[in-house]
Each structure stands twice: as C-alpha cells, then as structure tokens.
Amino acid sequence: MTYDFRSVARMEWIKLRSLRSAWWLLVASMLSMVAMGIGIGLGYRGHTPVATADQIVNNSLGGAILAQLFVGALGILVVTGEYSSGTIRATVAAVPRRSLLLAAKACVYGGLAIGTGLAASLAGYLAGQLAIAGSPVPHASLGDTANLVPLLLTGVYLGVIGLIGVGLGALIRHSGGAIGALFAGLFVPMIVAGLFGEAGIPVGRFLPVLMLLNSISVTAPVPGMIPAWAATAVMVGYAAVALAIGGVTLSRRDV
Amino acid sequence: MIEVRELTKRYGSTIAVDRLSFTVGPGAVTGFLGPNGSGKSTTMRVILGLDAPSRGDALVGGRRYRDLPCPLREVGAVLEARAFHPGRTARAHLSALAAGNALPPSRVDDVLDQVGLTDAAGRRVGGFSLGMAQRLGIAAALLGDPGVLILDEPLNGLDPEGIRWLRELLRELARQGRVVLVSSHLINEMSVTADRLIVIGQGRLLAETTVADLSRRSATLEDAFLELTAAATDFRGSR
Numbered sequence: 001m002t003y004d005f006r007s008v009a010r011m012e013w014i015k016l017r018s019l020r021s022a023w024w025l026l027v028a029s030m031l032s033m034v035a036m037g038i039g040i041g042l043g044y045r046g047h048t049p050v051a052t053a054d055q056i057v058n059n060s061l062g063g064a065i066l067a068q069l070f071v072g073a074l075g076i077l078v079v080t081g082e083y084s085s086g087t088i089r090a091t092v093a094a095v096p097r098r099s100l101l102l103a104a105k106a107c108v109y110g111g112l113a114i115g116t117g118l119a120a121s122l123a124g125y126l127a128g129q130l131a132i133a134g135s136p137v138p139h140a141s142l143g144d145t146a147n148l149v150p151l152l153l154t155g156v157y158l159g160v161i162g163l164i165g166v167g168l169g170a171l172i173r174h175s176g177g178a179i180g181a182l183f184a185g186l187f188v189p190m191i192v193a194g195l196f197g198e199a200g201i202p203v204g205r206f207l208p209v210l211m212l213l214n215s216i217s218v219t220a221p222v223p224g225m226i227p228a229w230a231a232t233a234v235m236v237g238y239a240a241v242a243l244a245i246g247g248v249t250l251s252r253r254d255v
Numbered sequence: 256m257i258e259v260r261e262l263t264k265r266y267g268s269t270i271a272v273d274r275l276s277f278t279v280g281p282g283a284v285t286g287f288l289g290p291n292g293s294g295k296s297t298t299m300r301v302i303l304g305l306d307a308p309s310r311g312d313a314l315v316g317g318r319r320y321r322d323l324p325c326p327l328r329e330v331g332a333v334l335e336a337r338a339f340h341p342g343r344t345a346r347a348h349l350s351a352l353a354a355g356n357a358l359p360p361s362r363v364d365d366v367l368d369q370v371g372l373t374d375a376a377g378r379r380v381g382g383f384s385l386g387m388a389q390r391l392g393i394a395a396a397l398l399g400d401p402g403v404l405i406l407d408e409p410l411n412g413l414d415p416e417g418i419r420w421l422r423e424l425l426r427e428l429a430r431q432g433r434v435v436l437v438s439s440h441l442i443n444e445m446s447v448t449a450d451r452l453i454v455i456g457q458g459r460l461l462a463e464t465t466v467a468d469l470s471r472r473s474a475t476l477e478d479a480f481l482e483l484t485a486a487a488t489d490f491r492g493s494r
Contacts, residue, residue: 002324011354018344018348089300093332097321
C-alpha cells in the first residue's frame with residue numbers, strides 16, 4: 001500500500017467538505033452574483049432608451065467582482081487554515097510529498113471553485129433575466145453562444161481565482177497576509193492603470209479584474225481588450241505561476 | 256528503529272541541534288529528555304520530515320521519512336496537543352488522514368474507541384479540553400497501526416486518569432515490539448513510564464542510558480538528571 005494522488009485528493013475533499021466556513025464562503029459568492037443580477041435587471045426595467053439584451057448580460061455577471069473575493073479567500077484558507085490550526089504538520093506527516101499534496105489541494109478546490117463559479121454565473125444571469133421579466137427589455141437566450149460564452153468563462157475565471165488563492169496561501173502561509181495580497185493584487189494595479197486612461201490599456205488588458213469586466217464577462221470585448229478566450233488563458237497562466245511558486249516554497253520550507 | 260546520525264539543525268545563526276546521534280530500538284519505551292529549548296521538538300520534526308536537517312540525517316526503518324511509501328502505517332506521531340482545525344469534528348479529522356494514506360475507514364472507529372473518544376467523535380474539536388485534544392492526537396498516531404511511535408510531550412493536559420491510561424498504553428505498545436519515543440520534561444513520570452533514556456542539552460547528546468542506570472548515579476532520577484544537564488541549561492532561577 002502506498003499513498004497516491006487519488007488518496008491524497010480524497011483526504012483534501014474530506015477536509016474541505018467538513019468545514020462549515022467553506023460552504024458559507026461559496027454561498028456568499030453565489031449570493032453576490034444573484035444580488036448583482038437582480039439589481040441590474042430591476043435598474044434597467046424602467047430605463048430609457050430600452051436596454052439591449054447584451055447590456056443585461058454584460059452587467060448581470062458583474063457580481064463576479066465581489067464573488068471572486070470569496071472564492072479567492074477560500075482558496076487561501078484551504079492552505080493557510082492548516083498553518084493557523086497546526087493541521088499542516090499532521091497533513092505533511094501523512095503526505096511527505098508536498099508537491100503532490102498541493103496538486104491534490106489545487107485539483108479538489110479548483111474543481112469545487114469552478115463548479116461554484118459556473119453555478120454562480122448561471123444564477124447571476126437567471127436573476128438578471130428574471131428581474132426584467134414582463135418589461136420591454138428583450139430576453140437574452142443561452143442558446144446564443146454570445147451569451148453562453150461569457151457565462152461559462154466567468155465561471156472559469158472564478159475557479160481560476162480560487163487556484164491563485166491556493167498558490168498564494170502556500171507561498172504566504174498567513175491568512176490575513178495572503179488575503180491582503182490577493183485583494184491588493186486584484187485592485188491596486190487596476191487603479192494605477194486607470195490613472196493613465198487610454199495609455200494604461202496596454203497593461204490594463206492583462207489585469208484580472210479589467211479582463212473580467214471588459215472581456216471575459218461581456219458579450220463582446222471592449223475595444224483595446226484581448227478576446228475572452230485569450231483573457232481566460234492569461235488567467236490560467238497566472239494561476240499556474242502562483243501554484244508553481246507555492247509548490248516550490250512548500251517543498252523547500254520547514255513546516 | 257529510529258537512527259539519528261550526526262544531525263545538525265540551524266535556524267539562522269541559532270544551532271538547535273548539534274551533531275546529535277542516537278538510536279531508538281523496539282520493545283522499550285524510550286524517554287527523550289532535556290531542558291526547555293534543548294532541541295527535542297526540533298529533532299522530532301526532523302525525524303518526521305517536517306524540517307530539513309542542515310547536516311546529517313534521521314532514518315526510520317533505514318529510510319528517510321520522505322521516502323516512506325505509506326508513512327502512517329510505519330510512523331505515528333503526536334507533535335502538539337492542538338494541531339486540529341477547531342471547526343472540524345474529531346471523526347472528520349481522522350477520516351481525512353486515513354483517506355490520505357488509503358487506510359481502511361474502519362480504523363477511524365477503532366482508534367476513537369481505543370482512546371475513549373467514541374462519544375465525542377461528532378463534536379467539533381474547537382470545544383475539546385486539552386486532555387481530549389491529546390487523546391485525539393494519540394488516536395491519529397495510532398491510525399495506521401504503526402511500528403514506530405513518536406510523541407512530543409503527550410502528557411501535557413492529561414488528568415491523573417489520563418496519565419495512567421497513556422502510561423499503560425505506551426508500555427503495552429512497547430511490549431508489542433514497537434519503537435516508542437516519548438519526549439517529556441516530567442522526569443518523575445519518565446522514571447515510571449520509560450525503560451531507556453536519551454538525554455540532550457543545547458542540542459547535544461548528554462546520555463544514552465537506561466532509567467535504572469541513570470537513577471543509580473544519584474539519590475533520585477531527578478537529581479541525576481539535573482546534575483547531567485546542569486551545564487546545558489539556558490534558564491535557571493536562583494535558589
């Protein structure tokens with residue numbers, strides 16, 4: 001008998017599902033998107049001129065800006081919670097191959113985070129559509145790929161933010177520090193790029209939140225931004241870098 | 256068998272363990288003694304692969320801990336009393352560890368029963384007393400029915416009944432032919448629990464002996480221990 005990816009992934013799944021705080025954070029991310037969808041839909045109901053279907057879709061996925069904080073924070077806590085409680089030593093004693101450990105953590109939480117992200121995106125979209133029901137605003141069908149793709153990619157974006165959280169957690173080890181770093185990393189470069197206006201676009205087009213709001217979660221990218229698929233690939237790249245750095249530091253440091 | 260060979264561990268400029276060598280064999284409870292800050296916990300962490308040695312090595316059954324194919328089946332460890340997420344139940348904590356090493360889930364109930372926590376299995380660990388937390392740590396150590404047990408100050412927080420229970424458990428585990436290494440600063444407790452002793456001070460080996468031999472050096476085991484460690488104690492009050 002030996003431990004392998006499967007057994008370690010099972011361990012991580014049991015740990016994840018046995019914490020109530022995990023479920024609360026995932027519910028919070030769903031609620032953020034539902035609230036935004038409802039708010040946008042209601043806001044546009046009496047709007048003149050009558051809103052387009054695209055406008056509703058584009059904006060009703062905007063709750064992801066808040067949802068990403070919950071999903072990202074949970075990704076961090078999946079790792080840092082082990083350090084603050086001391087469980088990390090029992091975990092590493094059971095699984096001394098630490099890169100395998102982090103890979104299992106990332107797969108288990110990443111899967112849950114992408115699933116939650118997709119469900120939250122769908123919920124945000126449905127909330128938006130429900131809130132415009134009976135108004136002159138046209139319904140946006142998911143049969144139309146232009147509507148379906150932003151919904152799917154927004155879900156993937158949320159899952160990827162969760163993975164960045166796992167990597168940051170392994171690197172920084174302290175919940176507060178890692179959550180601060182994630183939030184600062186998401187918003188500070190965006191604000192700085194914004195100060196430069198048009199001149200900030202060459203950098204801004206690669207910043208997560210700007211990619212989310214102007215490319216990933218909308219039916220057509222804002223001029224100057226990279227396409228949604230490319231933006232998603234950049235996000236996956238960020239997560240891969242965060243996990244690789246987290247994995248190397250976890251393997252090298254004493255726990 | 257645990258073999259520590261020329262082990263040195265530095266944290267920055269501090270030397271926690273200094274060319275320490277000893278072996279711990281099966282069939283006896285080996286007490287690991289030393290004043291506060293003498294390097295007991297560091298040595299145990301290196302044996303368990305949690306800290307990397309600066310020099311030398313520590314082997315369990317002839318292998319480095321990291322190379323063990325199924326660690327919990329070979330080594331069980333208790334390092335600190337409260338190393339559990341407070342929001343998780345005792346059962347969930349043990350189930351996760353068992354799953355990690357592909358141990359049969361029935362082992363969780365076995366060890367809960369063995370440490371007397373069956374009735375508290377569904378409670379969240381945050382509400383556990385220190386004694387219950389120690390019992391949960393010991394349950395985790397026994398999960399894989401390992402041949403080697405490493406316990407760092409497992410008596411802390413146990414009431415007299417718990418101390419007697421643990422003493423008898425450790426002696427029984429040793430009688431079954433297991434390797435049992437127990438660190439403690441409670442000399443008198445070690446005199447009734449342990450057979451062999453490893454005494455360290457300032458990260459160096461001071462004695463590798465038996466309780467009987469060390470006791471013979473002075474009026475009591477405590478006196479003998481204090482004489483032995485007198486030169487290697489960092490903090491001492493005046494008389």
